[in-house]
Amino acid sequence: MGKVRIHELAKRLNMTNQELIAKLNAKGVLAKTHSSNVDEASALKALEQAKSEAATLRRPRTVLRRRRKEEPEAEQSEAKVIETPQIKEPEAEISPKPFEVEKPALMPEHIKETTVQQKEQTVAKEQEKPAQQEKKPIHVNKNVVRVIDADSIKARLASEGRVFRPRSNGFASRNGRRPSNVREVRISTSDFNNIPKAMPDTSLGQAKPGARASKRKGGTHGYTSDKEKREMKSGGYELWLSPSKKRKKGRRGEGKSTQITQAAAHKRVLELSGPITVNDLAHKMSIKSGQVVTKLMGMGMMVTVNQPIDPETAAIVASEFEYEIKNVAFEEIDILKEEKDVTENLKLRAPIVTVMGHVDHGKTSLLDALRKTDVVKGEAGGITQHIGAYSVNTNHGKVTFLDTPGHEAFTSMRARGAEVTDIVVLVVAADDGVMPQTKEAISHAKSAKVPLVVAINKMDSANAKAERVMQQLSEHDVVAEEWGGDVQMFKVSALKKQGLIELMDGIAMQAEMMELKADACKRAVGSVVEAKLDRGRGPVATVLIKSGTLKQGDDFVAGEHAGRIRAMYDSNGEKIKEAGPSDPVQILGISGVPTAGDKFNAVEDDKAAKSVAAHRAQKNREKELMKTSRVSLENFLKSSPTDKGKELRLVVKADVFGSAEALVSALKSLSNKQVKVEVIHSGVGTITENDVNLAMASGAIVIGFNTKPDSKAHTLALQEKVDVRSYSIIYEVIDEVKMAMAGLLSPVFEYNYLGKAEVRAIFLAGKTGKIAGCYVTDGKIIRLAKAKVLRNKEELVGQASILSLKRFKDDVKEVTAGYECGLRLEGFSELAEGDIIECFELKEVAAKLEGPTLEDLAKIEEDSSNKESSPSA
Numbered sequence: 119m120g121k122v123r124i125h126e127l128a129k130r131l132n133m134t135n136q137e138l139i140a141k142l143n144a145k146g147v148l149a150k151t152h153s154s155n156v157d158e159a160s161a162l163k164a165l166e167q168a169k170s171e172a173a174t175l176r177r178p179r180t181v182l183r184r185r186r187k188e189e190p191e192a193e194q195s196e197a198k199v200i201e202t203p204q205i206k207e208p209e210a211e212i213s214p215k216p217f218e219v220e221k222p223a224l225m226p227e228h229i230k231e232t233t234v235q236q237k238e239q240t241v242a243k244e245q246e247k248p249a250q251q252e253k254k255p256i257h258v259n260k261n262v263v264r265v266i267d268a269d270s271i272k273a274r275l276a277s278e279g280r281v282f283r284p285r286s287n288g289f290a291s292r293n294g295r296r297p298s299n300v301r302e303v304r305i306s307t308s309d310f311n312n313i314p315k316a317m318p319d320t321s322l323g324q325a326k327p328g329a330r331a332s333k334r335k336g337g338t339h340g341y342t343s344d345k346e347k348r349e350m351k352s353g354g355y356e357l358w359l360s361p362s363k364k365r366k367k368g369r370r371g372e373g374k375s376t377q378i379t380q381a382a383a384h385k386r387v388l389e390l391s392g393p394i395t396v397n398d399l400a401h402k403m404s405i406k407s408g409q410v411v412t413k414l415m416g417m418g419m420m421v422t423v424n425q426p427i428d429p430e431t432a433a434i435v436a437s438e439f440e441y442e443i444k445n446v447a448f449e450e451i452d453i454l455k456e457e458k459d460v461t462e463n464l465k466l467r468a469p470i471v472t473v474m475g476h477v478d479h480g481k482t483s484l485l486d487a488l489r490k491t492d493v494v495k496g497e498a499g500g501i502t503q504h505i506g507a508y509s510v511n512t513n514h515g516k517v518t519f520l521d522t523p524g525h526e527a528f529t530s531m532r533a534r535g536a537e538v539t540d541i542v543v544l545v546v547a548a549d550d551g552v553m554p555q556t557k558e559a560i561s562h563a564k565s566a567k568v569p570l571v572v573a574i575n576k577m578d579s580a581n582a583k584a585e586r587v588m589q590q591l592s593e594h595d596v597v598a599e600e601w602g603g604d605v606q607m608f609k610v611s612a613l614k615k616q617g618l619i620e621l622m623d624g625i626a627m628q629a630e631m632m633e634l635k636a637d638a639c640k641r642a643v644g645s646v647v648e649a650k651l652d653r654g655r656g657p658v659a660t661v662l663i664k665s666g667t668l669k670q671g672d673d674f675v676a677g678e679h680a681g682r683i684r685a686m687y688d689s690n691g692e693k694i695k696e697a698g699p700s701d702p703v704q705i706l707g708i709s710g711v712p713t714a715g716d717k718f719n720a721v722e723d724d725k726a727a728k729s730v731a732a733h734r735a736q737k738n739r740e741k742e743l744m745k746t747s748r749v750s751l752e753n754f755l756k757s758s759p760t761d762k763g764k765e766l767r768l769v770v771k772a773d774v775f776g777s778a779e780a781l782v783s784a785l786k787s788l789s790n791k792q793v794k795v796e797v798i799h800s801g802v803g804t805i806t807e808n809d810v811n812l813a814m815a816s817g818a819i820v821i822g823f824n825t826k827p828d829s830k831a832h833t834l835a836l837q838e839k840v841d842v843r844s845y846s847i848i849y850e851v852i853d854e855v856k857m858a859m860a861g862l863l864s865p866v867f868e869y870n871y872l873g874k875a876e877v878r879a880i881f882l883a884g885k886t887g888k889i890a891g892c893y894v895t896d897g898k899i900i901r902l903a904k905a906k907v908l909r910n911k912e913e914l915v916g917q918a919s920i921l922s923l924k925r926f927k928d929d930v931k932e933v934t935a936g937y938e939c940g941l942r943l944e945g946f947s948e949l950a951e952g953d954i955i956e957c958f959e960l961k962e963v964a965a966k967l968e969g970p971t972l973e974d975l976a977k978i979e980e981d982s983s984n985k986e987s988s989p990s991a
């Protein structure tokens with residue numbers, strides 16, 4: 119090839135003269151005009167070079183370039199087939215270890231070119247796609263600068279005095295180590311520029327555990343997911359996304375640092391309706407619970423994140439974080455607006471009486487007979503209706519009877535907090551005497567502090583022995599007035615209707631003594647005594663009005679039900695328009711069936727009624743979910759010594775009378791100055807629902823000795839979380855009760871002498887006060903222990919803690935006899951030469967109870983077995 123003119127060559131290459139001249143000049147082949155001569159071979163070589171450079175420049179920047187490695191021919195040809203979709207060989211190269219990354223195989227130049235072209239085409243296609251498709255994760259990335267060898271980055275940074283710190287989601291395996299064969303990393307412009315100058319040197323391998331490294335996926339076909347696309351583009355490596363892409367995706371990689379934002383003022387008010395857990399409070403304030411815990415600790419409260427704190431404390435903590443707490447607690451009292459009694463309006467009201475006694479002693483018969491003994495209606499009486507309560511007129515005024523005899527109604531109502539009964543009529547059959555349920559009834563009445571009136575029934579019976587009954591009752595502290603006691607006793611016959619008027623008068627007199635008064639001039643307050651769902655009339659409830667007057671049309675709330683009085687009936691079934699204090703009244707117009715013992719309140723309007731009812735229903739549901747144990751031996755143990763009631767209440771049941779008696783006396787003898795053991799009831803036989811009810815109402819624990827609860831009692835105890843315990847060895851009962859009591863006692867501190875030191879010199883030490891130079895004469899002096907300061911051998915001049923203790927200049931924990939030391943007492947500066955410092959500590963020891971000795975217990979057991987064997991016992 120020889121010389122050729124520019125215009126000839128331009129014509130042949132289909133270019134303009136100017137284009138050709140520019141390209142040639144750029145490659146060092148000089149030409150000025152179209153007629154200039156150039157060496158044809160040099161010109162073509164220069165043009166070829168320019169063309170290949172242009173191709174390289176057009177290559178998209180996301181394409182990975184790897185350092186070339188010499189590979190054998192065979193491998194090159196194998197790499198060639200990677201392009202072929204059908205061939206799965208590269209798939210087989212995926213390491214079985216998920217995070218082990220293979221080194222990429224060297225790709226022959228022409229295959230690389232093909233890949234580049236494909237990528238260019240992909241890019242072109244991507245650019246043609248509609249805008250929303252472009253938002254999908256793609257592999258073109260403006261901000262990612264290049265692929266650099268990790269070592270070269272390190273070297274370059276080192277030369278600039280900077281350190282390389284790869285991102286935690288870079289090339290790391292799950293065990294936190296970088297795959298050993300990873301040589302290249304991709305780094306974004308911002309990452310690169312943000313590499314700190316003064317960071318400690320870290321290596322690739324220090325990525326966080328759990329960070330990912332992708333598996334190599336050979337081949338360019340058959341992938342579908344974005345992740346796979348990324349992997350493909352990175353030649354099998356997980357790519358770091360560019361900052362812009364990362365922000366769009368909102369995950370992974372470098373983004374802006376967390377912005378601390380301040381919630382708007384109105385959002386900085388938290389509404390609380392009660393206690394809140396630390397966690398929830400933190401969540402509401404969008405802060406970490408640890409911060410709240412720290413604040414609380416600063417306030418001297420050691421709490422866990424799941425511990426509830428009261429709204430007051432929450433308010434203090436919240437204020438520290440510039441939040442305000444708004445108490446939105448539903449105050450039932452505000453809605454109910456219960457009116458107070460007005461003294462001038464207080465008038466005597468009828469007593470409310472419950473009849474109790476042993477099975478078959480004649481409770482029902484007596485109630486029936488009394489009902490018919492209405493002095494107004496006469497013995498025949500009207501047609502009475504069973505509504506759960508009724509009123510009878512006596513010569514001394516009205517008396518209201520709860521006509522469900524027995525203990526159940528009484529205790530279940532008490533357990534629900536309804537202290538309805540004013541007087542208990544205890545029925546004892548004259549021919550049978552005091553029996554287990556008689557004693558139970560006495561316990562119930564005593565525990566509720568309700569006075570007793572005794573009806574000695576069945577006096578018509580040939581075997582009636584009233585004196586014996588009175589005698590037996592006196593053994594249970596129920597002493598007749600005629601015997602000098604305070605209990606009225608009446609000899610009656612329900613069957614023959616004898617002595618009933620006297621009994622009624624007696625009850626009325628007892629009530630008079632009690633001066634039961636109520637204000638009738640206010641909205642009605644009372645208790646539900648019975649409720650049912652009537653087929654024709656819907657929910658029906660009997661309410662005993664305690665105070666105020668209930669009128670037809672009144673809005674009310676009963677337990678968790680609201681309503682408006684549609685109609686009212688008295689116990690004679692007569693429709694009435696209003697009912698006053700102590701009147702039992704059956705009401706219609708309630709939204710559901712309440713429970714006996716539920717509180718009844720007439721309210722201002724239906725809105726108030728509904729809101730209170732809804733709130734109670736909600737609370738009841740919560741209570742049901744969070745039912746916690748009532749009193750148990752364990753929580754007695756756990757209860758703090760400052761707890762108010764240091765009285766351990768027990769219901770004791772045993773298999774035989776002798777054991778019950780022995781156990782009761784053993785338990786009672788455990789009482790001491792600090793804790794009183796109160797056996798509120800004891801009896802023989804299985805533990806019944808009544809025992810559980812009594813325990814529930816009185817906050818007692820049920821102890822069974824050689825006896826167990828029956829199925830109903832068991833279920834009730836489980837439901838109501840009443841602690842019921844059965845034992846078969848008396849020592850065990852005593853031991854556990856003793857332990858429970860010890861839990862109630864204040865801790866006892868024991869004085870423990872440690873040593874003595876003599877003050878030989880006093881040094882003034884600036885602001886810190888006086889330092890005593892001492893010589894330890896006996897035992898040892900311990901830092902932070904307590905010290906008595908004795909002058910003239912026995913005169914006590916002060917007592918303080920040893921704040922600091924030194925041997926020469928060193929702080930020491932203790933100094934033993936025969937050595938000198940320097941010490942300073944906390945808040946005591948009157949030390950003088952010659953003083954004796956007596957070092958001691960106070961050891962907390964478990965409180966001991968003075969109970970029966972083992973010998974006592976053995977005797978009790980012996981007595982009990984003797985009694986069991988003797989039937990008269």
Ligand SMILES: Nc1nc2c(ncn2[C@@H]2O[C@H](COP(=O)(O)OP(=O)(O)OP(=O)(O)O)[C@@H](O)[C@H]2O)c(=O)[nH]1
Binds near residue numbers: 477484523575610
């Ligand atoms: N002789 C005599 N028998 C009576 C008298 N009162 C009741 N009875 C009888 O004693 C039995 C039991 O009477 P109830 O009134 O059912 O006794 P209760 O205490 O209500 O019995 P429970 O409901 O099972 O606890 C019945 O057969 C009555 O007839 C009485 O005053 N004299």
